[in-house]
Amino acid sequence: MSHIVIIGGGPAGYEAALVAAQLDAEVTVVEAEGAGGACVLSDCVPSKTFIASSEVVTGYSHNEQFGVHADLQAVTVDAAAVNGRVKRLALAQSADIQAKLVKAGVHVVSGRARIGEDTLGHTHRVLITPHDGETYPVDASTVLLAVGSTPRVLPSAVPDGERILDWRQVYDLTELPGKLIVIGSGVTGAEFASAYNAMGVDVTLVSSRDRVMPHEDADAAMAIERVFRGRGMTILNNSRADGVERTADGVRVTLSDGRTVDGTHALMCVGAVPNTAGLGLEEYGVAVAKGGYVTVDRVSRTNVPGIYAAGDCTGVLPLASVAAMQGRIAVWHAMGEAVAPLRLRTVAANVFTDPELATVGVSQNEVDSGKTPARQVMLPLGGNARAKMAGLTDGFVKLFCRPATGQVVGGVVVAPKASELILPITIAVENGLTVDQLAHTITIYPSLSGSIAEAARQLMLHELQ
Numbered sequence: 001m002s003h004i005v006i007i008g009g010g011p012a013g014y015e016a017a018l019v020a021a022q023l024d025a026e027v028t029v030v031e032a033e034g035a036g037g038a039c040v041l042s043d044c045v046p047s048k049t050f051i052a053s054s055e056v057v058t059g060y061s062h063n064e065q066f067g068v069h070a071d072l073q074a075v076t077v078d079a080a081a082v083n084g085r086v087k088r089l090a091l092a093q094s095a096d097i098q099a100k101l102v103k104a105g106v107h108v109v110s111g112r113a114r115i116g117e118d119t120l121g122h123t124h125r126v127l128i129t130p131h132d133g134e135t136y137p138v139d140a141s142t143v144l145l146a147v148g149s150t151p152r153v154l155p156s157a158v159p160d161g162e163r164i165l166d167w168r169q170v171y172d173l174t175e176l177p178g179k180l181i182v183i184g185s186g187v188t189g190a191e192f193a194s195a196y197n198a199m200g201v202d203v204t205l206v207s208s209r210d211r212v213m214p215h216e217d218a219d220a221a222m223a224i225e226r227v228f229r230g231r232g233m234t235i236l237n238n239s240r241a242d243g244v245e246r247t248a249d250g251v252r253v254t255l256s257d258g259r260t261v262d263g264t265h266a267l268m269c270v271g272a273v274p275n276t277a278g279l280g281l282e283e284y285g286v287a288v289a290k291g292g293y294v295t296v297d298r299v300s301r302t303n304v305p306g307i308y309a310a311g312d313c314t315g316v317l318p319l320a321s322v323a324a325m326q327g328r329i330a331v332w333h334a335m336g337e338a339v340a341p342l343r344l345r346t347v348a349a350n351v352f353t354d355p356e357l358a359t360v361g362v363s364q365n366e367v368d369s370g371k372t373p374a375r376q377v378m379l380p381l382g383g384n385a386r387a388k389m390a391g392l393t394d395g396f397v398k399l400f401c402r403p404a405t406g407q408v409v410g411g412v413v414v415a416p417k418a419s420e421l422i423l424p425i426t427i428a429v430e431n432g433l434t435v436d437q438l439a440h441t442i443t444i445y446p447s448l449s450g451s452i453a454e455a456a457r458q459l460m461l462h463e464l465q
Contacts, residue, residue: 003142004026004331005030006029010038010146011311011323014097016310019328019332023335027106038168047192058354083173114127115143115281124141124143144310145294145310145313151167151270152272153166166267166268170192173265176200179264180193180266181203182204185206204236208241217359218364219412224414241253250262251264251265273291274292275313285304286307292313296308308334309326317347355392355414356419360422361400378398378399378455379397380395387415396413397421398413399435401434407433411428411452
């Protein structure tokens, strides 16, 4: 029987473990924090739960157009209650995953592990150190590194958990910040800025580039930035934070041009670093790229036979969905199952701002540069009947297709619940559907998804001209 040792119990680790158990392997998962790892306990699940509370507040605002009058000033947010719910749901999700692993027959060790000395034969020695015991060795036919990442720390702005925070520390606050300065306008920074702004917090977003979310679709990012500004958020574009220091009653952020910004709290969202230090990788000969990321191919193999890696520690794409698939692919490959290499082209991603931003397939930059020839259409959400009924004026649906065949190769959606609306476009990209096929699909009327079919019809009509 194959013995697979998985270091890390996040999406990459626990999904891989479930697949391995299903294939009758002996599986050991070593996880330091709890089943689900940082994704479930401190990152993705908590942040999206927190955002859900902000969406409830948003539902009370600007309702006069519907004939509903509510005084938003009477709506208060109990930070302790919100954060308590966040933590309860995270622990409950972790417990569910733990139960699923145990039921599948996976041996779960609460502790840490590293790769040991080289061994003879086709096994790899892993040194496991339980939180409540002594280190012991396990020889495995396959090792999967799924150790995740940790918030990046700037030496000039070290989080203290009180006023200078990373995104894992916000849930310990008992009151909402009076004036929050969010440093970093990538996905994480934009999401927290959006949520706190919706809760009535005075938010300043410090962006080092000329727009928020510089790596996302430009039309989408600019649309969301307009929404942010319209809701009173202060956005400092082309501004880089040099440091953050505590003051008598808050924080002071110093920008690279000498300007300073004062607030009650600073939230650091300046990226993440892989948790690959101390795993014995270099000593064992496992290739590690600049920044500490484990080098892998499209079936999650490292350069050492039998050693695989998956998730954020690989730097491939920091999404839980990608991590889980990398983990599954690693196990399928290791156990000789038929497996297709990871295809990032068909991976949908979502930013949980308000409105949300979802993308799949080719990007606008690739089309504009000529790297990927494509025709496109962009339909503003304001022209959709369901959007009009809901009072939605911000957002759009964008669709890309191949010039000659009409095959759908990508799309962008900016809308409430764009994470759900992107699915039909993702299915089209994954399965090579054409705009004709999308156009001939009958959609619900009225519905936001109707705009996807309408975009396809416009591309189809253009094709016939």
